[in-house]
Amino acid sequence: MIRFWPATASDVAAQVDQLTGVLLAICGAILLLVGCLLLGFSIRYRRGSSAKRGALPEIVSREVEVGWTAATLFLALFLFAWATGMELRANPPQPDAIEVHVLARQWMWKTRHANGAQEIDALHVPRGEQVRLLMTSQDVIHSFFVPAFRAKQDVLPGRLTELRFTATETGTYNLFCAEYCGTLHARMGGTVTVMEPEDFARWLAVQPRGDDLAREGAALFVSLGCAGCHGDRRGGSATVRAPKLEGVYNSPVPLQDGRVVTADEAYLRDSILQPRRDVVAGFPNVMPSFAGLVHEEEMQRLLAYLRSLKDAP
Amino acid sequence: MNHITPAIPAPDAIPHEEPSYLTAERGIGSWLLTTDHKRIALLYMAALTAFFFIGGAGAVAIRLELFTPKADVLTADGYNRMFTLHGTVMIWFFLVPSIPTTLGNFLIPLMVGARDLAFPRLNLLSWYLFIFAGAVLIYALVAGGVDTGWTFYTPFSTTFSNGYVLLAGLAIILAGFSSIATGVNFLATIHLLRAPGMGWFRLPLFAWAIYGTSLVMVLATPVLTAVLLLVIAERGFGLPVFDPSRGGDPLLFQHLFWFYSHPAVYIMILPSFGVISEIVTCFSRRNVFGYDFMVYAILWIAIAGFLVWGHHMFVSGQSIYASLAFSFLSFVIAVPSAIKVFNWTFTLYRGQITFEAPMLYAVGFIGLFTIGGLTGLFLASIPIDVHVSDTYYVVGHFHFIMVGGAVSAFYGGLSFWWPKITGRKYPMTWARFAAILMFFGFGFTFFPMFIMGYLGMPRRYQVYPEEFQVWHVMSSAGAVLLAGAYLLPMGYLAWSVFWGEKAEDDPWNATGLEWSTSSPPPRDNFRTPPEVDEGPYFYHPEGEGPGHDHGDPHRDQVRTP
Incomplete structure (x- = not known):
């Protein structure tokens, strides 16, 4: 059977399809108008036909030109406003979103759930819950593309990008790498499987896993020496004064230069790799950079650990 | 009206004994060292034909491979090299130079009433630069292979790709210099060498289109040069610019690259607008609707x-606010394109239309360009673009503009001015057939791409899931028709040079200075320097229309004796 329309398996997909449908109707009408005028005039005013010639009638004049310029402009502005409004409202971040780390490399997708379950070239997600992918690449630029979700986001080396979606239909869907990444670009794909939440919970529970991400991150936190300064002050082990990290995730952090930033993944990541860029107000600028010492997979574990630290009561 | 003083005697009385530019000098040296803009145009035409075949060979390899979902013909790297070859050759060595360096070179001095371009030797130099650049690129593609795609995205191109990226970059820089030289030449010519009385608003629209194109060439191409030099610096000399592991930013490349490459789309399509305007007005015998x-x-x-380069980067990770601004500007740029389509259409209204081959190409162009432009509205909408960017939808869209549009216009322009260029007529039935074949061949090849793109088929894939096969088969089958439509004119045009009927000076009864000189023109274009006292189009008196029902549309053309 020939498909003319892709599967619609996320909340955004339905909205995008609606926008596409309306645009198709508008553009179809314009095309029909141009086509009819073009063919109609071609036939009616072929040389020697008996159609009326002579000066253009009053109505076809400068006003018409100004008129259709204005009409096209208003149509363009209307489409812009609608499409952009949709984009801005799509997928507001939800606090209880399921987080999955995605690591792209030539030519493979590695996904890792919060409990440490790992998949290669595959991703399982529950239906009806927002999923938040935190993605980075080990080498070149890739792009995480699931046509059935109408979702795509480039995955860059040296940077975290984020993709949020809420699946609405169970099933197995294509995952593609959409950004050309070298020899086996065409084979860098896999599947995204959407399951009922209870099936997903069952699936997740039986996955082989090492420690969960946060636990592994905690071990790294000690072995890399982070705990030496940022460690638990109540235990009294920290000798250098450094910002406390309990509850820091997603909280506002005042900086030395007066700005206040939100400590999201990108900020935490930058602070590990380039600690001197955004120094927290009230602390000395002494932390060394861990660039080159922490590779991307370790970074994911560290971030998971930092997110898991709840503020002490 | 174009008032030639002293007036040319009745056309029959012109003695044709003065040699044309084709026969003025003989020998291979007289071609390779010529500074005549008309001969240089022919040199470009020969070179572009060769590059069109090379780039076309890449397309053939791609369409053959994609006939089935599995890898059959090429290795994975072989396929990547083929689409890189197709893209780099077709963009920089065919589409960007196509109309400006051939028809533009030939016609701009004729249209503004000049003896030659402002810098004839620079014109020849830019041809040699172009040939040298092309030779270097072909060497890089054949000897070492380049697998970056025509977009050279970092850090892939700087750190990970194996192949002759440096040499390919160098070739494109050189082609850029050639392009800049050509642009400067046109700008200077149009500014300085217009015939007496040829005000700015008496320029034919083709000259305006080439003027706009040249502006973009001169202002945008240096940015391409700069960004390719940065790629060379990082890849060849280890200077960290784009490599994030050394503090670089891979997105910087995309910003700089598209700052050239989006305007480059307009380098490719603006000249076509000029060609189509000239053809539509001539064959409908009506002055262009809404010239200003x-x-x-x-x-x-x-x-x-x-101002719209960022719409190539909606999924790159650029800020949503940047995407918003670029989306807005991309919608706004749809307006002038719509104006042009409506004005061409209304030029037909109350005309006396005939359908010689150039007109068929032009009508086909308007249809294909309208589809190409309207599909651009989908891409300007951020939510839809997120879904279809880097899919075949985009491939379809830009081929509709750049191949359905620019290449149709190139063939149309060639068939319109061929009698002027060569002094010969070609067989009209064949030409009409080729024009119609091109429209349908093009449609069959590229329309399926919109559907498979929306279904999610990513571009630059050698192997693909079976669900997409039906669309690829359609596309490959259409490509066979399209190839026929491209080859056919090469055959009958070449035939016409030797055996074609001699063309009159103004075989289409067109207005415009280029038609007032002989076909082919003499070395110095005009026997007497022309003077101009009205606009370029005078198919009928202002405020009237072409008369009705008579065989000689020229009757309404007011010429002062």
Whole structure:
């Protein structure tokens, strides 16, 4: 059977399809108008036909030109406003979103759930819950593309990008790498499987896993020496004064230069790799950079650990 | 009206004994060292034909491979090299130079009433640069292979790709210099060498289109040079610019690259607008509807084209606010294109239309360009673009503009001015057939791409899931028709040079200075320097229409004796 329309398996997909449908109707009408005028005039005013010639009638004049310029402009502005409004409202971040780390490399997708379950070239997600992918690449630029979700986001080396979606239909869907990444670009794909939440919970529970991400991150936190300064002050082990990290995730952090930033993944990541860029107000600028010492997979574990630290009561 | 003083005697009385530019000098040296803009145009035509075949060979390899979902013909790297070859050759060595360096070179001095371009030797130099650059690129593609795609995205191109990226970059820089030289030459010519009386608003729309194109060439190409030099610096000399592991930013490349490459789309399509305007007005015997709006639209596109590069980066990770601004500007740039389509259409209204081959190409162009432009509205909408970017939808869209549009216009322009260029007529039935074949061949090849793109088929894939096969088969089958439509004119045009009927000076009864000289023109274009006292189109008196029902549309053409 020939498909003319892709599967619609996320909340955004339905909205995008609606926008596409309306645009198709508008553009179809314009095309029909141009086509009819073009063919109609071609036939009616072929040389020697008996159609009326002579000066253009009053109505076809400068006003018409100004008129259709204005009409096209208003149509363009209307489409812009609608499409952009949709984009801005799509997928507001939800606090209880399921987080999955995605690591792209030539030519493979590695996904890792919060409990440490790992998949290669595959991703399982529950239906009806927002999923938040935190993605980075080990080498070149890739792009995480699931046509059935109408979702795509480039995955860059040296940077975290984020993709949020809420699946609405169970099933197995294509995952593609959409950004050309070298020899086996065409084979860098896999599947995204959407399951009922209870099936997903069952699936997740039986996955082989090492420690969960946060636990592994905690071990790294000690072995890399982070705990030496940022460690638990109540235990009294920290000798250098450094910002406390309990509850820091997603909280506002005042900086030395007066700005206040939100400590999201990108900020935490930058602070590990380039600690001197955004120094927290009230602390000395002494932390060394861990660039080159922490590779991307370790970074994911560290971030998971930092997110898991709840503020002490 | 174009008033030639002293007036040319009745056409029959012109003695044709003065040699044309084709026969003025003989020998291979007289071609390779010529500074005659008309001969250089022919040199470009020969070179472009060769590059069109090379780039076309890449397309053939791609369409053959994609006939089935599995890898059959090429290795994975072989396929990547083929689409890189197809893209780099077709963009920089065919589409960007196509109309400006051939028809533009030939016609701009004739249209403005000059003896030659402002810098004839620079014109020859830019041809040699172009040939040298092309030779270097072909060497890089054949000897080492380049697998970056025509977009050279970092850090892939700087750190990970194996192949002759440096040499390919160098070749494109050189082609850029050739392009800049050509642009400067046109700008200077149009500014300085217009015939007495040829005011700016008496320029034919083709000259305006080439003017807009040249502006973009001169202002945008240096940015391409700069970004390719940065790629060379990082890849060849280890200077960290784009490599994030050494503090670089891979997105910087995309910003700089598209700052050139989006305007480059307008380098490719603006000249076509000029060609189509000339053809439509001639064969409908009506002055161009809304001439001044057409001029403003060209300038609007040339300028606003610089402000929309970020719409190539909606999924790259750029800020949503940047995407918002670029989306807005991309919608705005749709307006001048719409103006042009409506004005061409209304030029037909109350005309006396005939359908010689150039007109068929032009009508086909308007249809294909309208589809190409409307599909651009989907891409300007961020939510839809997120879904279809880097899929075949985009491939379909830009081929509709750049191949359905620019290449149709190139063939149309060639068939329109061929009698002027060669002094010969070609067989009209064959030409009409080829024009119609091109329209349908093109449609069958590229329309399926919109559907498979929306279904999610990513571009630059050698192997693909079976669900997409039906669309690829359609596309490959259409490509066979399209190839026929491209080859056919090469055959009958070449035939016409030797055996074609001799063409009159103004075989289409067109207005415009280029038609007032002989076919082919003499070395110095005009026997007597022309003077101009009216606009370029005078198919009927202002405020009237072409008369009705008579065989000689020229009757309405007011010429002062």
